[in-house]
Amino acid sequence: xxxxxxxVIGAGPAGIAASIEAAKQGVEVVLIDENNKPGxxxxxxxxxxxxxxxxxxxxxxxxxxxxxxxxxxxFKVKTLLNTVAFGLxxxxxxxxxxxxxxxxxxxxxxxxxxxxxxxVLNFPGWTLPGVMGAGALQTxxxxxxxxxxxxxxxxxxGNVGLIVSYQAxxxxxxxxxxxxxxxxxxxxxxxxxxxxxxxxxxxxxxxVQEVFGNDCVEGAIITKLDKKWKPILGSEKKIKVDVVxxxxxxxxxxxxxxxxxxxxxxxxxxxxxxxxxxxxMESSKKDLYIAGDLTGIEEASTALEEGRLAGLAxxxxxxxxxxxxxxxxxxxxxxxxxxxxxxxxxxxRRKLKEPFMQGDEIKK
Amino acid sequence: xxxxxxxxxxxxxxxxKKCPGYPSEERFKKGPVAVIECIQEIPCNxxxxxxxxxxxxxxxxxxxxxxxxxKKCKGCGVCISSCPGLAIFTVDISxxxxxxxxxxxxxxxxxxxxxxxxxxxxxxxKIVTIGRxxxxxxxxxxxxxxxxxxxxxxKWAAEVRSxxxxxxxxxxx
Numbered sequence: 233x234x235x236x237x238x239x240v241i242g243a244g245p246a247g248i249a250a251s252i253e254a255a256k257q258g259v260e261v262v263l264i265d266e267n268n269k270p271g272x273x274x275x276x277x278x279x280x281x282x283x284x285x286x287x288x289x290x291x292x293x294x295x296x297x298x299x300x301x302x303x304x305x306x307f308k309v310k311t312l313l314n315t316v317a318f319g320l321x322x323x324x325x326x327x328x329x330x331x332x333x334x335x336x337x338x339x340x341x342x343x344x345x346x347x348x349x350x351x352v353l354n355f356p357g358w359t360l361p362g363v364m365g366a367g368a369l370q371t372x373x374x375x376x377x378x379x380x381x382x383x384x385x386x387x388x389x390g391n392v393g394l395i396v397s398y399q400a401x402x403x404x405x406x407x408x409x410x411x412x413x414x415x416x417x418x419x420x421x422x423x424x425x426x427x428x429x430x431x432x433x434x435x436x437x438x439x440v441q442e443v444f445g446n447d448c449v450e451g452a453i454i455t456k457l458d459k460k461w462k463p464i465l466g467s468e469k470k471i472k473v474d475v476v477x478x479x480x481x482x483x484x485x486x487x488x489x490x491x492x493x494x495x496x497x498x499x500x501x502x503x504x505x506x507x508x509x510x511x512x513m514e515s516s517k518k519d520l521y522i523a524g525d526l527t528g529i530e531e532a533s534t535a536l537e538e539g540r541l542a543g544l545a546x547x548x549x550x551x552x553x554x555x556x557x558x559x560x561x562x563x564x565x566x567x568x569x570x571x572x573x574x575x576x577x578x579x580x581r582r583k584l585k586e587p588f589m590q591g592d593e594i595k596k
Numbered sequence: 597x598x599x600x601x602x603x604x605x606x607x608x609x610x611x612x613k614k615c616p617g618y619p620s621e622e623r624f625k626k627g628p629v630a631v632i633e634c635i636q637e638i639p640c641n642x643x644x645x646x647x648x649x650x651x652x653x654x655x656x657x658x659x660x661x662x663x664x665x666x667k668k669c670k671g672c673g674v675c676i677s678s679c680p681g682l683a684i685f686t687v688d689i690s691x692x693x694x695x696x697x698x699x700x701x702x703x704x705x706x707x708x709x710x711x712x713x714x715x716x717x718x719x720x721x722k723i724v725t726i727g728r729x730x731x732x733x734x735x736x737x738x739x740x741x742x743x744x745x746x747x748x749x750x751k752w753a754a755e756v757r758s759x760x761x762x763x764x765x766x767x768x769x
Contacts, residue, residue: 279680280680282639282680282681283639283641284641289641289642289680290646290680291739292739401761404762404763406763406764416603417603420636420638421605421607421635421636422681422683423681424604424605425606425607425633425683425719426681426682427605428606428719428720429717429719429757429758430721430758430761431717431720431722431760431761431764432721434604434605571639571656571657571658571659572639574658574659575636575637575638575639575657575659576636577638578639
């Protein structure tokens with residue numbers, strides 16, 4: 233059985249940032265990911281990021297990923313790719329599978345940064361080829377350079393729906409409409425504005441009723457919703473599309489945290505069940521830290537900061553960082569988190585995450 | 597926070613006039629100036645550092661809306677490509693007797709050619725007039741955000757914010 237000081241599960245923004253921060257202090261880090269490339273969703277993000285100029289705002293996600301991976305290499309983070317962490321067991325043992333080979337890795341500390349999975353929406357025709365998640369459309373367009381359709385209907389107007397619609401336009405597709413069940417656009421106005429400038433209507437209080445087609449998507453029926461989100465009879469409209477893209481929220485990937493018997497709390501606005509944690513991103517389970525979307529759905533920028541926080545805390549707990557220095561550095565990260573959760577869009581998340589960020593104690 | 601933008605994705609003229617990134621009528625008359633159409637207090641500040649004249653202020657917290665110091669702004673347009681939201685433009689209503697120049701970010705291919713006529717669109721993507729492509733700036737520091745300068749009849753200066761995107765152009769031919 234191999235051993236390591238810190239194992240980080242999930243090589244998205246949170247996991248990578250945690251690994252770098254810990255490795256920088258001299259901690260021996262193994263970063264595990266089931267994909268064939270680290271970076272999580274970052275390599276699909278061809279748009280420039282919001283946030284603070286001091287922390288990579290204005291840079292495209294794909295370039296942030298490249299920079300971070302260079303740092304991983306510089307600080308000698310060992311990365312295990314194509315490797316699934318299938319279980320957490322007693323004494324901090326992690327069950328791994330790489331292709332057909334199983335192994336056990338024992339770590340002094342574990343950081344879970346497993347991210348989230350996309351929610352789906354069921355409607356007649358939802359299994360037809362051509363109905364896909366926004367993540368799938370992004371992967372095809374931006375990673376594999378395949379445009380799966382020419383005429384796209386986007387469901388959901390959060391930042392993901394708006395950004396992926398924009399990227400589909402950039403890839404040369406037409407976006408016939410973005411439909412949003414709520415009475416308001418979910419994402420940033422500036423994202424919505426650039427979509428509108430490109431001539432795409434954003435239909436609030438609308439949903440998809442049905443998708444039809446013989447062997448694949450040939451069209452969709454959208455309908456207007458009343459104030460109680462009930463379809464208004466007679467408002468149905470048929471549109472010719474070949475892709476129906478779903479961007480209707482994300483759910484934290486919590487399997488490993490459940491398996492480790494972390495204490496959970498159910499917060500729908502953060503994506504559902506999330507593991508409780510303290511202001512060091514430490515879960516209720518000894519030696520187990522969490523970061524990123526697993527701790528509540530937010531954004532890449534907050535995932536990066538939570539990862540840094542976990543990385544610093546782990547380095548401190550292993551004695552690589554003196555507590556005075558650690559306190560200072562962690563306080564800086566926490567301040568940046570508060571800033572990122574500022575303003576009207578961050579308000580709810582800030583309120584919901586605040587109780588976790590009060591101190592060493594894990595508060596209910 | 598703006599209700600209008602929340603509901604439709606299009607900022608009204610009225611809201612813009614209240615927006616701290618929107619220049620005054622007097623300033624517009626004096627020549628090229630930045631127009632920052634950012635009104636929602638989102639955590640973002642790259643435009644502040646981008647301005648070589650210190651004409652954009654956000655400060656702390658970074659959710660503050662960008663404030664344009666219209667006296668310091670020279671309308672150089674360096675800030676345009678720094679905005680992750682593609683929400684900054686420059687407008688020069690003093691360009692000629694009849695025409696104004698709008699400069700805007702345009703991340704679609706193929707790019708138009710200089711001298712070409714182009715269908716100019718408003719904030720809703722509606723074609724309102726025909727413009728002329730004057731300049732396309734795409735230095736490496738723009739990181740793949742080309743800036744197009746478009747001459748349009750003066751009366752459209754407050755409305756035109758882009759040109760039609762290539763696939764819609766094809767559609768209509």
